[in-house]
Amino acid sequence: MSAKDQRDDILGRARVKDDDALRAYYDELAEQETGALWTVANDIEPWEPTPKSAPTIWRSSSLRPKVLESLDLVKPEDAGRRVVFLRNPKRKDVSACCGWLFSGIQVMRPGEAASAHNHAASALRFIMEGAGAYTVVDGHRLTLNAKDFVITPNGTWHEHGVLEEGETSMWQDGLDIPLTNALEANFYAVHPDDFQNSNLPFDASPATWGAPGLLPAKETWGAFYSPLMKYSWDKTYEGLQNYARVTDGDPHDGIYMRFVNPQTGGHPMATMGASMQMLREGEHTKAHRHTGNVIYQVAKGKGYSVIGGVRYDWQEKDIFCVPAWTWHEHCNLDESDNACLFSFNDFPVMEALKFYREQAFPENGGHQEVTATA
Secondary structure (H helix, E strand, O other), rough: OOHHHHHHHHHHOOOOOOOOOHHHHHHHHOOOOOOOOHHEEEEHHHOOOOOOOOOOEOOOOHHOOOOOOOOHHOHHHHOOOOEOOOOOOOOHHOOOEEHHHHHHHEOOOOOOOEEEEEOOOOEEEEEEOOOOOOEEEEEEEEEEEOOOEEOOOOOOOOEEEEOOOOOOOEOOOOOOOOHHHHOOOOOOEEOOOOOOOOOOOOOHHEEEEOOOOOOOOOOOOOOOOOOOEEEOOOHHHHHHHHHOOOOOOOOOOEEEEEHHHHHOOOOOOOEEEEEEEEOOOEEOOOOOOOOOEEEEEEEEEEEEEEEEEEEEEEEOOOOOEOOOOOEEEEEEEEOOOOEEEEEEEOOHHHHHHOOEEEOOOOOOHOOOOOOOOO
């Protein structure tokens, strides 16, 4: 008996050997749409999480021209949303970017508008470039500026556009469509009037709920999602810089801050979380892994990440993913300036189900051996 077989035997792992009688028995079970657990137990109960996604990077230098090309090929009113989605090579069957998360790049010209709709999936936007873009979320009108983070929680009416005087604008869309579909809970609806009618001033949400350390004394909010729907880059970056002055940071993530619901301190939405982290000049974090999938977008700077032993070099606007339970570490290549990574994840689901777990890389001073470069 091999060492593995001995371990499996001691720990109660299934290792039943087939014979003619068993094979006949399995055929009889199958006729009744049943099966023997011991034939699948080792696959459905792995020793540790087994991610179905591959670490992947989508570089802006090659992807951006193809996204811009769609401007001349498809109208937003015909496409619903003019989006080029990011497909993980191992998740093509569910159109996922990583795990059960979807990602796509949306682009719009000045004067264009996509009609209002809602769906069961939660959504978020990270603005890549442009000016004069906007979104309307359940009547809340929000301007979209470069590197802002905006939420459109599940079930909310939302629409997007760019003002006539604006610039061609591009942003990353993040959604939990694959998860919602896996749970067989998705729906989609188009607004009966095509567009929302709102008298609220632009950016009323961040003006009301976005002051650091302050909440409006007599405002109420009964929704399950954050009343702060836009998290502006200038305040986020200022927060990172302030925090960097008083902390050594996290050994695995550097200066790491997560976006929160200002009323509760929890995640802004029920199923997806988001963070911004800063790697100081020349900083190289130690490797770790965790349950939950993460999609990163480079907000500032240049560097590389080692994911599962493979080095992925990145620069501003590149997008890459880290599948669940995959070792990863980050390095800022600039010795004179910081780098910032925006990311979104499925941590709220992991935490709500009590599945979240994290582990530090135990060898080589916390760093992986680089076996390849992507």
